[in-house]
């Protein structure tokens with residue numbers, strides 16, 4: 472039996488950040504991970520490889536279609552998919568290796584294998600030595616796994632999830648994406664840029680559920696203009712491989728034939744094989760581990776964070792929770808402002824949001840004022856030749872406190888950081904409007920939108 476102060480199960484962004492923070496706070500920390508590489512879904516088969524491909528595929532499109540506008544003439548532009556994939560793998564290797572180095576630096580003990588609870592403060596690992604560990608605190612940070620639909624037969628190849636879509640051997644001629652959420656749009660755009668004919672089937676009558684409606688509407692318009700096809704209000708009832716192609720069945724419509732199917736209809740908490748029954752830990756109706764505001768479960772000494780608990784399945788949300796949870800264990804202070812956690816879709820244009828959507832404020836009967844500024848009125852956006860999109864700020868009608876910021880346009884994912892800080896600090900739109908923003912930058916659009924809350928925008 473090996474003893475530690477804290478055992479973290481899972482080395483994704485939630486788990487590895489919790490382990491590092493706990494080590495900084497003086498705990499003797501162990502982390503158990505079943506995959507050979509650290510970093511979880513995000514680093515291995517999620518955020519990072521998809522961003523590498525989004526970046527590379529954008530270069531391809533820019534070289535093919537947009538350089539001439541800048542007066543740069545290139546000869547024929549060819550896709551070298553193997554090289555693109557190799558670069559992606561290198562980016563992933565660098566980062567997962569980086570986490571291993573950070574563990575070493577912080578003297579975190581790493582165990583390879585799947586951990587299973589044998590008692591509230593004990594886990595057994597399925598490694599060759601059948602290692603048993605004991606700790607005062609155990610943190611479940613096992614993340615999530617893709618879900619599928621009834622009737623959709625995942626074959627781990629042609630009908631697959633984001634994992635397969637990160638490594639198609641060539642651009643499928645026709646790709647059907649089921650689900651117009653984060654994954655469907657990001658990966659759909661990658662393959663559309665690389666030459667696939669992409670059709671996105673979405674059950675709802677809109678894309679990006681949960682995002683501000685005005686943003687989603689603008690995004691739909693722009694994606695369509697790029698050549699992505701959408702069928703909204705479409706319920707997929709089945710998908711299977713049939714000979715050399717795939718067949719997707721839709722309610723009330725003809726079956727759709729294609730070469731590959733990407734199923735992107737959400738993810739579910741990953742608790743399989745953890746032995747939660749063994750310690751009497753029951754899940755909620757959506758398969759999540761219930762926790763209190765200190766991330767403690769109903770079983771003393773057992774905590775949970777990230778995708779395996781309530782809230783959005785986002786790497787940075789898990790990171791915040793990982794740090795807050797171990798700080799709570801060590802110092803007694805544990806706090807997260809969930810209103811200040813941004814969400815970003817890394818498509819072109821990027822789509823980013825923090826705080827409340829307009830629909831949420833309307834539903835809650837909160838009176839607000841709205842300021843909108845379009846990128847086409849911004850000098851830097853014009854120099855970049857990226858004029859699509861806008862910044863929208865929602866501020867409380869009486870107090871002027873910023874309640875929500877929604878951006879669609881160039882570098883929205885980076886621009887949203889200022890808005891998250893503003894919300895975290897309880898800023899008013901007047902605070903943003905009176906803060907100097909360097910000229911010419913895209914960030915000036917935030918200042919202009921803040922001025923627009925009071926009808927004082929300069930460049931529109």
Ligand code: NAD
Pocket residue numbers: 518620649650651652653654655657672673674675678679680705706707734735736737738783784785814815816817
């Ligand atoms: P999602 O929840 O974002 O979107 C799933 C979509 O599938 C929804 O629009 C839903 O209405 C639709 N859908 C559900 N059932 C359907 C059916 N039968 N037919 C057609 N459409 C159907 O899920 P996702 O895109 O799979 O992503 C999973 C998780 O990963 C999300 O929680 C997301 O937060 C996270 N993620 C985040 C990022 C990012 O931060 N950029 C990127 C990728 C994934």
